[in-house]
Amino acid sequence: MNIILSNLKIQVNEKIYVKDPETSPLGKKIVEQSILLIDEIGFDNFTFKKLGEKIGSNESSIYRYFENKHKLLVYLSSWYWSWMEYKLVFATTNILDPSEKLDKAITIVTEKVTDDINTEHINESILNKIIIAEFTKTLQTKEVDQENKEGFFLIYKRLINRIVGFINEVNPEYPFSKSLASTIVVGSLHQHFLTEHLKTITDCNEYVSTTQFYLNLTKNVLR
Amino acid sequence: MNIILSNLKIQVNEKIYVKDPETSPLGKKIVEQSILLIDEIGFDNFTFKKLGEKIGSNESSIYRYFENKHKLLVYLSSWYWSWMEYKLVFATTNILDPSEKLDKAITIVTEKVTDDINTEHINESILNKIIIAEFTKTLQTKEVDQENKEGFFLIYKRLINRIVGFINEVNPEYPFSKSLASTIVVGSLHQHFLTEHLKTITDCNEYVSTTQFYLNLTKNVLR
DNA sequence: GCAAATATAATAGTATTACTATCAATATTG
DNA sequence: CAATATTGATAGTAATACTATTATATTTGC
Numbered sequence: 215m216n217i218i219l220s221n222l223k224i225q226v227n228e229k230i231y232v233k234d235p236e237t238s239p240l241g242k243k244i245v246e247q248s249i250l251l252i253d254e255i256g257f258d259n260f261t262f263k264k265l266g267e268k269i270g271s272n273e274s275s276i277y278r279y280f281e282n283k284h285k286l287l288v289y290l291s292s293w294y295w296s297w298m299e300y301k302l303v304f305a306t307t308n309i310l311d312p313s314e315k316l317d318k319a320i321t322i323v324t325e326k327v328t329d330d331i332n333t334e335h336i337n338e339s340i341l342n343k344i345i346i347a348e349f350t351k352t353l354q355t356k357e358v359d360q361e362n363k364e365g366f367f368l369i370y371k372r373l374i375n376r377i378v379g380f381i382n383e384v385n386p387e388y389p390f391s392k393s394l395a396s397t398i399v400v401g402s403l404h405q406h407f408l409t410e411h412l413k414t415i416t417d418c419n420e421y422v423s424t425t426q427f428y429l430n431l432t433k434n435v436l437r
Numbered sequence: 438m439n440i441i442l443s444n445l446k447i448q449v450n451e452k453i454y455v456k457d458p459e460t461s462p463l464g465k466k467i468v469e470q471s472i473l474l475i476d477e478i479g480f481d482n483f484t485f486k487k488l489g490e491k492i493g494s495n496e497s498s499i500y501r502y503f504e505n506k507h508k509l510l511v512y513l514s515s516w517y518w519s520w521m522e523y524k525l526v527f528a529t530t531n532i533l534d535p536s537e538k539l540d541k542a543i544t545i546v547t548e549k550v551t552d553d554i555n556t557e558h559i560n561e562s563i564l565n566k567i568i569i570a571e572f573t574k575t576l577q578t579k580e581v582d583q584e585n586k587e588g589f590f591l592i593y594k595r596l597i598n599r600i601v602g603f604i605n606e607v608n609p610e611y612p613f614s615k616s617l618a619s620t621i622v623v624g625s626l627h628q629h630f631l632t633e634h635l636k637t638i639t640d641c642n643e644y645v646s647t648t649q650f651y652l653n654l655t656k657n658v659l660r
Numbered sequence: 661g662c663a664a665a666t667a668t669a670a671t672a673g674t675a676t677t678a679c680t681a682t683c684a685a686t687a688t689t690g
Numbered sequence: 691c692a693a694t695a696t697t698g699a700t701a702g703t704a705a706t707a708c709t710a711t712t713a714t715a716t717t718t719g720c
Contacts, residue, residue, distance in 0.1 A: 233696095240697075256579035261677065272698050277679075350573045350627075356479035358634045367635065374638045390650045393628055393640045400627055401620050404573075408619060411581045412590065415597040417616045427613045435657045456667095463668075484706065495669050500708075 224300075226292045227365050233279050235289070241279050243269050245293075246335040248286055253340050257287060257348045284355070288366050291352045294345050295370045297330070297338065298323060302376060312383035319380050320432055323373075324402035324425045346406045374399060385436040394435065398428050447523075449515045450588050456502050458512070464502050466492050468516075469558040471509055476563050480510060480571045507578070511589050514575045517568050518593045520553070520561065521546060525599060535606035542603050543655055546596075547625035547648045569629045597622060608659040617658065621651050 223236060235241030247269045252260050260283060266273040280286040302322045309315040327342035353367070361367070377395040381388060388394070405424040408416035418424045446459060458464030470492045475483050483506055489496040503509040525545045532538040550565035576590070584590070600618040604611065611617070628647040631639035641647045 238696080258578060262679090263677080272700095273678095274680085274699085275697055278696080282678075347577055351577070353634070354570055354574070354630070355481060362635060371635065371638050378638075389645070390640045390653065392638050393631075393647075393650045394654070396627070396631060396638045397620065397624050401624050404619070404623055405616055407577070408616075411576070412585060412594065415594050415601075415615050415619045417613045422612070424616075427616045430613065431617070431654075431658055434660075435654055437657075461667080485708090486706080495671095496707095497670085497709085498668055501667080505707075 224293050224296045226289055226296065227368060229364050230285055230289045230292060230366060231280055232277075235279050240269075240271060240275060242335045243271070244276055244279055244286075245290070246337075249290065249337060249341050249344060252287075252290075252344050252348070257283070257344075257351060284352075287348060288352050288361070290341065291345060291349055292366070292369050293336070294338075294341050295373050297333075299369065299373045299376065302373065306380070312380065316377075316380040316384050316432065317429060319377050320398060320428050321425050323377070323399050324428050325423065326406070346403050346410075349403055350400070381432075381436065388436055394432070398432065402428055447516050447519045449512055449519065450591060452587050453508055453512045453515060453589060454503055455500075458502050463492075463494060463498060465558045466494070467499055467502055467509075468513070469560075472513065472560060472564050472567060475510075475513075475567050475571070480506070480567075480574060507575075510571060511575050511584070513564060514568060514572055515589070515592050516559070517561075517564050518596050520556075522592065522596045522599065525596065529603070535603065539600075539603040539607050539655065540652060542600050543621060543651050544648050546600070546622050547651050548646065549629070569626045569633075572626060573623070604655075604659065611659055617655070621655065625651055 228234070233241065235245050244265070248260075248265055251265055251268055255264070262276045262280075262283065263273045266276055280289065302319055305318050305322050306315045309318060327338050329337050329339045355361075374392070374395045377398065378391045381391040381394060402424050405416055405418045405427065409418045409424070413419070418427055451457070456464065458468050467488065471483070471488055474488055474491055478487070485499045485503075485506065486496045489499055503512065525542055528541050528545050529538045532541060550561050552560050552562045578584075597615070597618045600621065601614045604614040604617060625647045628639055628641045628650065632641045632647070636642070641650055
């Protein structure tokens with residue numbers, strides 16, 4: 215997987231950016247440092263001015279890559295889910311047993327993320343923290359229907375539907391495969407959040423993982 | 438239940454507001470109309486200035502009730518979960534069979550909400566739409582740990598823990614009752630959101646309800 | 661019923677945000 | 691090396707998120 219990923223450019227819908235940040239050093243710096251800054255101060259407090267100061271660049275230069283900070287977050291999310299999709303595809307390729315394949319998939323999307331050294335400018339571990347803390351904000355806006363039409367969430371929906379396919383292989387009779395898949399993916403983000411901030415309403419902690427909870431849940435639901 | 442609720446004041450943590458909006462006509466108007474305005478334009482576009490214009494009142498008057506719009510949203514959420522807790526408590530009182538009680542509880546927290554005519558100035562149906570679209574924003578801020586310490590989310594956590602109690606009654610061996618309860622409550626909000634905006638990654642629609650999905654899931658997980 | 665206290669409205673003002681526009685300086689490329 | 695594209699610097703605007711002050715109502719307590 216490593217070799218393949220190192221030669222692979224994660225593709226993100228062109229409508230999300232003004233100029234593709236992967237095509238220049240400044241663009242890459244914007245992506246790299248925005249991840250660190252959003253993690254540090256939170257998306258709500260994040261501004262292009264602050265990012266400009268952090269990277270020693272002008273605010274107006276950042277606007278040449280992204281229309282606004284919302285689009286930047288959508289970009290980071292798309293990148294994350296696309297990267298996650300690759301991990302999932304490679305981890306499940308050549309596995310014939312449907313249950314084993316589904317378990318692998320659930321493990322990939324629910325476990326804690328470590329940095330992928332093949333992507334120079336992106337720290338996936340920190341990006342994962344941002345996704346846990348901020349992902350639903352990309353969806354929960356008044357513009358969601360318009361942005362959905364423009365394909366902003368295609369990669370995310372494709373990832374969910376890959377898991378739906380695995381669920382259907384395990385139990386073709388189960389009538390809620392889509393809801394189960396979306397529950398696993400977005401629910402595990404929430405459980406990670408609770409583990410960090412509201413420990414009294416989750417069982418997940420350093421000893422019992424979110425992955426265990428969802429593996430157990432899925433096994434029981436589909437048997 | 439109606440008679441009881443009509444005499445009942447929903448209690449919200451005092452630290453959330455500057456002045457209790459329930460104590461004056463202006464306060465009630467702020468709560469009533471903020472629900473309508475947030476639903477209309479979305480929380481991100483909502484400002485106290487716009488609310489002031491809507492209710493024919495001055496911006497500065499609103500600041501005497503709520504420090505900022507985030508606190509107002511936390512107030513509305515607390516109110517909502519408190520109201521939900523009453524519905525849950527009354528719906529489950531005197532039911533002896535644990536499974537039946539849990540099913541009732543799940544139904545209450547996952548089904549679509551209709552207006553409660555006992556609360557003059559609050560339209561619960563619209564408030565439910567706001568909770569679906571905006572609730573996670575009350576948690577997902579950099580200040581979550583501080584606000585949690587101050588008790589901003591107590592009512593919500595108490596509601597989750599009531600459901601945890603019901604789950605434990607049905608199956609005391611199940612090791613993930615807290616994660617299951619939080620998954621049901623926040624997950625059902627997400628399923629309602631998907632039903633409205635990203636229909637391709639949910640099975641819930643006008644014929645198959647979110648409630649059915651969670652009743653089925655819980656039954657299978659706990660048997 | 662009136663004085664005192666409280667609540668609300670009106671106005672003004674500040675710092676920050678979220679941009680857009682223009683032009684100069686610097687790199688890149690053909 | 692000239693043309694082109696990219697970045698930086700500066701300035702400017704409208705909106706946001708407040709705070710402060712003072713005037714005007716309204717409520718309440720005696």
